[in-house]
Amino acid sequence: MPDGTKKSNIEIGQLVEIVQKRDQASGVLTEGFVKRILTKSATHPHGIKVMLATKEVGRVKNIIEDE
Numbered sequence: 001m002p003d004g005t006k007k008s009n010i011e012i013g014q015l016v017e018i019v020q021k022r023d024q025a026s027g028v029l030t031e032g033f034v035k036r037i038l039t040k041s042a043t044h045p046h047g048i049k050v051m052l053a054t055k056e057v058g059r060v061k062n063i064i065e066d067e
Contacts, residue, residue: 012035020058047061
């Protein structure tokens with residue numbers, strides 16, 4: 001499974017699970033398609049920050065592979 005902490009693993013249009021800021025304590029994940037990659041650096045220890053097509057912003061926890 002690709003790592004959500006590396007920017008090179010994340011592409012626009014990809015299906016991912018993110019944790020939003022308000023959900024960090026509970027660990028609730030939100031699934032959606034990447035619209036924009038917001039993290040400037042190549043890696044981030046807590047996950048690359050992205051905006052989903054639904055406008056939610058959070059850090060990538062899982063990259064969902066096409067079957």
